[in-house]
Amino acid sequence: MNIIILILILFFLGAIITAFSGKISALVQDILFLIVLVVPAVLFFTGVDMNTESIITFSQAQLTFGMTPLSYYFSLIVMGLAVLAGFYTVGQMNGKKRKGYYYLNYILSIGAMFGILMSKDFISFFIFWEIMTWASYLIVIYNGKNVQKIGIKYFVMSAIGAYAMLMAIVLIHSITGSFLITDLISEYTGMTQGMQLLIPALLLIGFGVKAALMPLHIWAPDAYSNAPMSYTAIFSGALSKMGIYGMVIVFLSLLSKVPEGALIRDIVAWLAAITAAISTLWAIKQDDAKRLLAYSSIGQLGYIIIGVAIGTPMSIIAGLFLAFMHGVFKSALFMVVGAVEKQTGTTDLTEVTGLIRKMPWTFLAALISIIALAGIPPLGGFVGKWMLYESLILSDHFMLVILVFFSSTAAFLYCYKILFGFFLGQEEKEWAHVKEAPAIMIVPMVILSISSIVLGTYPQLILKPINAAMMSFGLPDTYGNLWKESILFNKWGNQIALAPIMYGIMLVFVIVTIFLFFRNRSRTRYVTTKDISTSGEIIKEHENLTFSRGFFQPFLRAVEPVMKRQIDKYMLSFAKGVEDLFEFTRRIYNGNGQTYAIYAMIFLIILLMFGKNLLG
Amino acid sequence: MEGILMSILGAIATFLLAFVVGMTYGGIRRKVIARVQNRYGPPIYQNFIDAFKLFSKTTAVHHGAMHLLGPAFLMVSAVVALMIIPVLRDNIWFTNLNFKGDLIFLIYIMTFGPLGMALGAGQTGNPNSAIGVTRGLSQMVGFEIPWVMALVALMIKYNTTSVVDLMNVQNEVGQWLIFQNPFAFVAAILASLGMFRYAPFNIVGAPTELASGPASENGGKFLFTMMSAGSVFAFVKLTLLVDVFFGGASNLIELVIKTFLLYMIPVMYGVVNPRYRTEQAVTYFWGWPLLFGFLAIIYSVYF
């Protein structure tokens, strides 16, 4: 049997078996869950290559599965995160209700993502896309909080996207007579101009929803923050990347081939830049760590979309690189928040303080991931941002550079807020009982943070598959000579390694650390955070002086004009207006049988009036 | 082996240079402020005395690991930025790591230290520190925009992101960039007002409000580290401005003259201005500096 099909079957059967194994014992269920995640990953990395292809034929459609270099790259994200977050999930879900339900949908969504990546035709693509949507929808409403509002919002937006995609798919089928993605690509240039614009636009709406592109993002903050954190790691880390995956295909294989495509690409890039800027501001405003990270995810996805949309080789590398990095560090951060939530019971940044000494490993993971998120040099996030700026400047998108710079600078604000809110500040009695999260949750976080460091130092680890993916789209081979595309790598030789800088920084860091840290640590004694310099006052034990409310109030006052208008509200009021309109249409059925009979007569008269048209 | 030794020696020499120049400028600033306020003021070398005093003090207490690491972050960032910036044109001694001195890299590495410091300040539990940090970050978002716009204008114009390249351009053309794109310079220098955090932008430290803000729980060697890192940073910023807009310097004296003149701008501006509120400080940069930034970009694209 073909290995891709085998993996898919493993996922889907495994999901069902795992869901019901909870009846035997919770431990069996956990183990099964991990097996179902790990085995396909192992099979994938050992057994799948570019040549495996399999076809299932239906009368309506032909489902073709196979791997492309691009999907391999995204599969790395999905499979890797699925396994790591899987272990984390077992720790986090320990003792929770409805584990079977959760595991079922978790595995289903992973399997669906894998299916999306392996699909070579639009029908299986769409099928898996929808499975992914409803599986993730079921997880979003898992907590049962405000289900109607959040869940429906997520689903409606997803449905808008999915149906736009479906419309594109049937249009493609009516033109090319085939559902194969390759057929679309080969026949695209021969289509009429209207179709050349309509089809990518519809597809982009579909992908834009999952990639949380403004104005299709309104579901994201709520959905991200309400799903259990172990799934949000997947949600933001991997699931949103499916949108990016589709966008890469649309941009690289469709829009780059026609001159009108440049317009759409610029529009998308601008939307993404505005998304990044505005959602960063909103992230700064949030007091809840989950929502903060959710907005932050939207912003980061904005960068990725910009990179992909601009479409120079360098910018695509930047976008894809950032996509991977975002998967790594954002998942780690969501896991951190989940760990804090599990240990303290809340994620409110204004309540939790001073956990650094209680949860050191969590803090370490958070710290490294935040540094990567902020894009500060030695770590992976910087490499991607660097390439992004570079490519934007070289392709003369100077206003976009400013926007991106603005949002990534403003990102420092919320980066600091989340670290400070949870881990720093005064240690309170209220949280004195808090312990470090169990090892099974810590290990995935730490692995992810280590990968941030490693990928910052050796970006070629993932630049290689990126390069393979790009070459499959007919772009030039940049691996090993990326510097030719760039001016900044020139004198660095033809190496893409940041290693010398990294070593330099490490060296200085070690020296200074030894000088300050170890010397001082042994010579000084620890005093509590209540023992600080105040103007002569003595702080009582119960007094909490931590500065946590209204954290960036002055800044927010400064940017208030921008944040006054919310698309979210406009859309909601639109939806409400539409529903009120429907309230009116339903009054047609006024309950009086005689009225219905009169309707029938009116119908008759109308038909008779237009009777001539019936002849056709 | 000898190469490595040379580069280490070079690095140390650069550091010492930056330290001395930065400290001296700090002393001069105090003197200038005092004279404007009609005081006598401390001697110019006062900063060295302070630094030595702080260095020789023993620290007795700490608030945890991040607190200890905070100043280290600051120092690392300062040193790395220093290593990357081209101090002198075509000079072997101060080359260090500045392969080509990438501007974007530099911008980011310079934010790294303050952020690390902010974390250290956060762990102390002193509310003043945290308030200071939030102010500093807010202000950073403010000035970063015109600053980046100025730099982007130059990058677009000369299609490079390298400081060395920009220096070379000025040499080849024989005209400093300040004259080639004056708007960029204005935007950059206005942004640098915020970068130096002198009055009216000294909202982070704000001694009278926040009791020195992030620095408030630090003393002794911590404070020394912070102080010297601040001096080095000042040097880095000035050198960067000189490199980008004034064609760099071919010898130390030229460097000192140029940087000193540049340094006087924020100092003088601060002397006659009272402190802003935080949102004023932020929105200040989104007024005239932003306009100049736009002009700079338009100028470099269309002219």
Added chain:
Amino acid sequence: MEKYLDILNVAIYGSAVLLMLIGLYGALTKKSLIKIVLGLSILDSGVHLLMIAIGYLKDGTAPIFSAGNEEKMSVMVDPIPQALVLTAIVIGFGVTAVAISLVIRLYRHHNTLRIDEIKKLKW
């Protein structure tokens, strides 16, 4: 003679249509359930009359085939409408019976026979 036939035709068809219109009017405008049912019945009768009229043939004979009157086939009244009418009448009767029984149920349940007051099920 021709004229007479025309008048007859008009009269028959006209009265059929008139009956239908009366029935429709009653069903659509009267508020009483009983009157509505009556209206429906009248409507039905009109249709039945129309059907019979369609099959009518002047001086026609009964449509019975038997030995010896094969030549009369052309003057036979069309039998099919008559068969249909019989069926339709039966069905109409059945419907009316159900309708009346429902009206009784409605009266017991709602204590009124006005159709505009019996609208608990709506929207």
Added chain:
Amino acid sequence: MVGSPVLFVAIPLLAAFIIPLTGMIWKNSVRIIPGLVLAFMFALSISLMGYVSEHGTIVEVIAGWKPPIGINLVFSPFTGFLTMLMTFLGFMVWLYSYKFKRNVDFEPSMKYFILLMLLVTGSVGIVLTGDIFNMFVFIEIVSISGYGLTSFYTRRDSAEAAFKFLFMGAIASTFLLIAIMIIYSQLGTLNIADIAEKMPLMDNKLKVLSLVFFILAIGVEAEIFPLNGWAPDVYTQAPGPIGAAFAGIVVKAAIYASVRLVYTMYDFGGAFDLFIIIGLITFIVAETTALRQDRLKRMLAYSSIGQMGLVMIAFGIGTKEGVYAALFLMFNHAIIKSLLFFSGSYLVFNKKNKYIKHVNGMGKYLPITSVLFTIGSFAIIGLPPFSGFWSKLAVLTAAADSKMVILIAVILIISILEAVYYLRVVNRIYFFDKKEKTETQKPSINALIAMICLGIIVLVIGFYPDLISGYLDRAATDLMDKGNYIKEVLTINK
């Protein structure tokens, strides 16, 4: 040939007379015999389908009179497919309601099962019959048994619903008769094939008039927009399974009748556009109204009407792909909507007004029923991998092939509304807390079997649509081939 299509009509009618007699001897026979009859009809339809797929259409002539004079039944791949679907659903409804009113007296259940059987028979008759007057008779059989079933519960407002139904139905049957008489007076025949052949001879004005009357008459049963005021009331007030029977059987028969008119009898090109327009209006109005419902069964009813609108649209596309899609939709809708009615009835069992809020938290109390309802909801929204997806895809593909871009957009936009109101219910089932303290009713074992059967079909078709696509394909070809139908019926020699 194993049996004859005549049996579809003869056996149930015979049984309907016998059941009251056997009921006097053995009470349970009242329940069992209708089930046996329905099962027999289903089996018969399967065996005949097998025969038809090999040997072509069966035209059964009754009492030796050949068409066009005699009465004939046509069992073609198209009608056979619908017959199979209807009898299967009829059997499922019987299975579901086997224990219906078991604890109550004997008399109501006798009525119930006989009426149910007649409902199915009438619908099957509409589909199989080859002449329009018999179609009228069968429609009346369906209507009258429908009135009876609707007013079955005396406690509820069922009489009101039944009266509205009757009112519309009576007007409809009047117009149907007029239309039939117009055709007969002009063409002198009642046989569909014969009419189709002679149709070009007819005067255009009368043609239009008759078609309009036909559409008005059949539209009432087919629940097209301005004529469907009775439908939600009936679905709400009739016993739960009867809702399924209406949605799955009666409406399908009516749709069949209108399709037969437009595709076979009349030669109007514009009628297809009319189908699209009517279908679209029905679809939009019904789905938007469904969004604002607060009672479960009314919501399902409007949803059902909306789906029928979609079926009309698909038929209106007028290509073979369109017909294929429409048939697929009919099949899916019959299965899924029955599943929804079946499981939905248990979710709001014993509740007086059957508000949607009554399903709150039922996921805990009725796990299997809830899961089945959820599957049904997901399927009808058209989420893969459930069966609804394939039919929706087929409709859209057919529309796209006919270059109806705006139509696709409208269908998809309205489908979003559909998703919203179904998910609202699903959310309530699982994620709301049950507030009231009314007892819930566990589904009886036979009901459970019926529901699970339907659920499995939904899943199996979802994963492997080819299971029925062969039938659909043949049926679509059959309907499109008008000449063949005429030839098959008129040249029968036996």
